Amino acid sequence: MKISKLMPETDILKEFAKRLARIRKAQGYSQTELAIEAGIGVATLRRIEAGRDSQLETWLKILKALDMTSAIDALLPETFNSPMAEALAGTSRKRTKSSPSSGIVWGDEV
Numbered sequence: 001m002k003i004s005k006l007m008p009e010t011d012i013l014k015e016f017a018k019r020l021a022r023i024r025k026a027q028g029y030s031q032t033e034l035a036i037e038a039g040i041g042v043a044t045l046r047r048i049e050a051g052r053d054s055q056l057e058t059w060l061k062i063l064k065a066l067d068m069t070s071a072i073d074a075l076l077p078e079t080f081n082s083p084m085a086e087a088l089a090g091t092s093r094k095r096t097k098s099s100p101s102s103g104i105v106w107g108d109e110v
Contacts, residue, residue: 014051020062021049025064037063 001015020025031049035042038061045062048054063072 010051013053016059017049017051023066023068024049029066032060034065038062 003012004080024031029037030067031045032042035045038045038058040058040061044054044058048056048058048062063069
């Protein structure tokens, strides 16, 4: 399921929970093994995989244990180039004037 801006936070947590369980299983971890590797309680991991509220610090520990630090970095990238910032900085592409090839003059070519 694609996460969208309009999704309630509880639905996003449930989607994250499904993804986490799928990745954990794909990497061959049991819940107990991953909890030990991440330094968290098994009950905490079970609660997270059930889609119930959790702390960001716990998610970070789990992602690090799964060797997924790139996912952490992708969550909030160090640099972000917004189109508006680029436009204000003048780095956006500018339109170039071209001479009318058809020979028609509209009067607004100035």
